[in-house]
Each structure stands twice: as C-alpha cells, then as structure tokens.
Amino acid sequence: MKKDEVKLIPFDVLEVVTEAKEIPEGVKLINAPAAWEKSEKGKDIVVAVLDTGCQIDHIDLKDRIIDGRNFTTDHNGDPDNYSDINGHGTHVAGTIAATENNQGVLGVAPQAKLLIVKVLAGKNGSGSYESIINGINYAVNWRGPNGEKARIISMSLGGPQDVPQLHEAVKNAVNNEILVVCAAGNGGDNKDTTDELSYPGSYQEVVEVGAVDLNKKPSSFSESNKNVDLVAPGEGIFSTYINGQYATLRGTSMATPHVSGGVALIVKQCENKNEFDRTLTEDEIYAQLIKRTTSLNFPKRSVGNGLLDLSKE
Template structure:
C-alpha cells in the first residue's frame, strides 16, 4: 500500500501585508545574540522539504539554491511554486534576509534548497519524500527541515532518515499537532518519532507548552510555534501556529551553531556533534520530559554559566498550568 504524507495541521491567525520587525520567535531563541558574534548561517545549505516556496518573495530572493527541485507528482522538475504557502512560511523563519523590510529569519545568510514534495492539495507520497531526502544528501545539505508527518511508521522512510544522518546531516522534524494538552499521553508523528530525527515540540510566546504539541519520548527540544510571523505567498506575511513553525527555528539555529563550532574546531562537524551542541543550548522549562525533551532552545552563551539557573528560575519561563 502506498503511504501518504500530510502537512501537519496548522492554524492561520492573520495575514499581514506591510511589516518590518524581527519576529518574536527569533528573539525568544536568542538568535540576535548569535548574530552579534557574526554568526548568521553563511555557507550552510538547509534543505526544506515542504510545499515549495515563493522564490520571488523580497525576503527570500537570493536565498534559494539554484538546484532546488520539485519532487511532487505535479509540475515540472524545476517548478517549486508554492500554492499553499506553508513552505514559504517555513523558509522565511529559517532564512528570511535582512533587507530593511519584512521579517528576518533565524539564519538570514543560510542557503535554502527548496524541495517541493507536496502537491497542491497538501499530499505527498513517502516515495516523494524519500527521493527528496536522497537528493538533499547528494547536494550535501547540512540540515534537512521537515514540517510534515504521518501516524504510520514506514521502514523505507526510516532508512532514508538514517542515510541522511549517516551523511552527517541534521534531520529536523516537527513533532506534530495531535497533542491533547496532557504530558502523560503519547502522540507520535513520523518521521519526527524516529530516534535519528531531531523532534521539535512547540511553546507559545509566554514559554508555556502549546496545547496542540505532540508529547512522547522522542521529543528532543521545544521552540516557538504559536502565532509565528513569517513570509507568505505574493510578498505577504502570515501569522500561523503549529509545530510546523517550531521546527524551522531549530533548523536555522543549527546553521548558526555550525558557523560557530566549525570556525572554532576548524573542521566539519559530525551530525552527533551538531546534536550535542544543540542540546547544550537548551534550558528546561520545568515540564515533563515527554513534553519538552531537553528544554527550550536558547542560543545565548549565558546557559554555559551560572546565569542559567537564574534564567530558569524566572517565573516567566516556567509553565504553571
């Protein structure tokens, strides 16, 4: 039986046409502190497996890699047109450029390998996804970002994720939006639930767990995923909620960490080292392990010293529900 992959459901909050701001999620994970040290994702290729991208969006022009491809069952090989807008939103959170207008992504100098895997109805086959993952490996992407999921475990898809991590690629996946606001229940979405994936849950802007975020023992960390402002089709901007919006914050953050540590170590990082450095940049919010994994992603250097304890004790960061 042919397995189908669906876009993880998300909630559209508001369309905005005229904006100039750094989105709240980018600030929450403290990307600005990394930018101050000159880390903006330069030279890091991030594959975005999604609905395509509005490559003419003024905040994304110049970031789209020339070898971006269409792996969906519709359109020509080079046609990455995004009808649904989801992929454009994800791409903007990762790498929207600094151009004096619009929004800025977590890694505004990273390059985006746009791999369209969904048709215009928001459906993809697992075969499409597997071919796109293998293509990302071939193009030497450093990160694969997937805001998609299925309740069904597919051994062939699992093997593709393994091939990517064995090629030293960080595979970042949205945890899924089937959560019931209880940390003691299990909701799993694949490929996020594979142990090789980096599974990202969502918090809101008050650093409380998003009520829709899946909880299970494969959640690695959490990032902002509620009322996230980013790029949208037609040069517009959209505010959306979902773990689909949390995962790209982590994908962009990995590009910043690659910039830092490959400069310090003077060599290419392994996937395991990327994951270790990512986990070092998390702080527990006092939630259950199945809710937050290792905690909230924070890029500031402060978590390496004694300020971390005071940071966690700030009641604004503790989920009290």
C-alpha cells in the same frame, strides 16, 4: 488519511498582511540575534527544506535560495518548478532564513542558504511517502555550484505510518552527517501519559521539535512522546507567505524551522577558525544544539531538553 499519504502537520493561519518590518517574536525568544555576530548569521550554511515549495521571488527569500527540485505533481510535475501554492513552505523558509534587507522579516539565520525540496502538493499540502523519501535522498546527494552540501534537513510534515523505507532514508541522511530536524506533530491532547507518534518526527535519529507559546508554555496541540528533543516557538509565528505577503501561523510546523535555522548558526559558529576549525559530525552538531537549551518546568515528554536558547555556548 490514506496509509500511503503524508500531510502537512495541520496549521492555522491567524493573519495575513502585505507589509512588515521587524524581527519576529519567535526569533527573539530563542535569542537568535545574540548569536548573529559570532555565527556570521549562518552565512552559506545550506538548509534543505522539504515542504510545499517556496515563493522563489519573495523579496525576503529570493537571495537565500541556492537551488531546488519538485518531487510532486504540481506544475505538471516539472522538476525544476518548486513554487509554493500552499503558503506553508514559504512561511517555514522565512523563519529559517528570511534575509536582511531593511524590510519584511528576518529569519533565524538570515545569511544561510535554502535548498527548496517540494515534496507536498496542492493547496492542502499532501504527498506520498515516496516523494518524501526521494526528497531526502536528493538533499543528501545534492551538491551546489561550489561543492556545497546540505548540512540540515528541515521537515514540518508527518504521517501516522512507520514506513521502513522512510526510516532508512532518514538514517542515510544522518550517516552522511546531516542533522534531520522534524516537527513533533499537532495531534497533542496535553496529557503526558501515552506516546503520540507521527513519522518521521518520532524516529530516534531525528531532532524532534515540540512547540511552546511566546510565554514558554507547551502548546496544547504539540504531541508529546519520549523522543521529543527540545521545543521552540510555535504560536503567533510571523513570517513570509505566498503572494509576497506575510502571515502569522501556529503549529509544530512553525517551531521546527526555528531549530533548523538555529542549527545553521551553531554549525557556522562552531566550525570557524576560533572554535573547532573543522567540519562537525552529526553527533557533534546535536550535542552543540542540546547545550543551547534552557530547561522548562514541564514534563520531558512535552519539552525534551527545554527551549532553544542561542545565547548559550
């Protein structure tokens, strides 16, 4: 990998199908449906998805996308064309917020809004640190038609370099009360003796997400280090895919949007008039997230505080 390059955290496409009608197993495993009533399914909470873009006319996603921007050379660098030619970003977006329409799949927060920030290009999904930094800053400064702001930034990407400007962009987002959720990375060796570091996931300021399988066992590929905050399902993850399709993928990339969507539910529930009845700070959102974990009997370097469990309060 070039030093100035960030890539999709590698992922495996296990199956692609043309039809679906189900709540995916990963969404069930974190007990998202148990939180839907109190959280209004994350209604209108904006999640910025920094990835390969999104199939904007996918039947399960078209009603969830509020806006977007392209920071890559794809589509001749047209900033207004944030279409996905890889599939990864569309899959991530679906796990966060695939809509309720009696077909397809359901996301963790099926009433949340998606701000699509295309920062990775090409069929291989690579980009510069500059595009990631610009994408983060765009998400921080973005305002919707009714003054909406991004509350969560979701990044299923990483690189080996600790770039100071990237760290500054992350810190700026956090200082603007945005929770930044990042994949731990797929370079794990299933040993817990040394830190395995990818950036931005390893920055202390972000929520670093590792992966478990559907039996709640840490995935062998999931990187372990002292900054892992929690885990979510990352194997056998069924979601939306390009060309109007659906696919089963695996990777910490797939675990991350479970947490990003979960945070949208948490924010919506906590800020309603029956609870805090005010805007939560980033620290408070993080505290509410960690309250909703179930401990797992594995080293904390692998699983952090445990598995996301949205049935907890």
